[in-house]
Every structure is written in structure tokens, then in C-alpha cells.
Amino acid sequence: MSTPLANLQIDFVSDVVCPWCAVGLNALERALEDVKGELQAELHFQPFELNPGMGPAGEDIAEHLSRKYGLTPAQLKQNQDVLAERGAAVGFAFDLDKRQRTYNSFDAHRLLHWAGLEGRERELKHALLGAYFTEGQDISAHAVLAEAAAKAGLDPAQARAVLEQGRYAEEVRQQERHYQAQGIHSVPSVIVNGRYLIQGGQPPEVFAEALRKIAAEAAG
Secondary structure, eight states: OOOOOEEEEEEEEEOTTOHHHHHHHHHHHHHHHHTBTTEEEEEEEEEOOSOTTOOTTOEEHHHHHHHHHOOOHHHHHHHHHHHHHHHHHTTOOOOTTSOOEEOOOHHHHHHHHHHHHTTOHHHHHHHHHHHHHTTOOOTTSHHHHHHHHHHTTSOHHHHHHHHHTTTTHHHHHHHHHHHHHTTOOSSOEEEETTTEEEESSOOHHHHHHHHHHHHHHHHO
């Protein structure tokens, strides 16, 4: 009789305006492909806002990164080059010259919560990351969010209703508070079985090794 595979619950805490979250998600998905047949995993997405106080107009990205992190234009360009390289390595296409502004992501998280109820959260997550980091779109705009929902296989009319009616705001706030209380203050943060934390946009092999170790411990 074969031994049943360890079943891991993975919570991917992230923001759609976080470039390392795009790298981390694609890397994690590649790792999950690598460990297929060795373990089972359920991937869930949890909200985190890098800029919860961001106004509706957003902010110029260079000014924002300079103010928040003290980055010079040369450092910003260097970071963009690193991101482009790391993204390409895991199959994510950055076009950061198109990303002129950063935006409030709360409505995107509300829509992701709804997409999770519809079984299309991962598809919408990818659509939103692509809309922002590849196409440079305003992911706080309801029209952009509805278009991303359609790309993810969701009903855009229902998406607009979710957004316009303010649905799932308290659910998202509750989840945000929960992970902040757990000490999550940077993203991406990958939490496995509610106990193990892997932080940052790690390479696929790092994720895969960590998942194997956790699965072995879970199997006891």
C-alpha cells in the first residue's frame, strides 16, 4: 500500500502592486510543479496592502520609491533590471517602463476575495499582476479590474457589481488584520500549514526544498 501524500496548505500573502510578489508567485508555482507526485498542496491568496493610505490618484512611481525607500534613479534602474531578469527566469514578463504610477490595491483585493469564492482566484491574480507590471494599467480603476476578471474567466458584469457595491470590504480588512497580527509586515510571505514562513521572491528550487522538508516533517 502506497503512503498517502502529505497535504500542505499554502497561504500566499501578497499585494498586486508588489513586483517581488509576481516573481515569488511564478517561482512558487514552478516549485509546485517540481514536487508534484511528492506532495499535495492547496494554494490560497491572502491580502496585504503595501500602500493602504494611497489616495485614489495614486503616486508617481519614481517619486514614491524615492520617498519610501530612498532610492536614487540609478538604484531604481538597477532594481528594474534585476526584477526583469528574475521575472524572465520564472516566466513573468515585466515592462516596468510602462509602470508610471503606483495605486491603492484595496478594490483589487476585494475582487480577488470574490474570485476565490468563484474558484478563479489564481487566474485573477495573474491577470492583475500582468495588467500592472506588464501593461502598466491602473489596477485601482474598476474598468481595468473588470477587464482582468474577464481575462480570468469571470463575469465582468458581476465583477463590476462587486466593486461598485463595496462587497467583501470587511472580509479583506479582517484578513489583513489577521496577518499583520501574525507579524507579516513584508511580502511576499508564504505560510505553509499555518506554521512555516518562507519570505521573499525566492527561486523555485528554494521553495521546492522548503516544501519537501515541511512535507517530510508533516508525514512524521
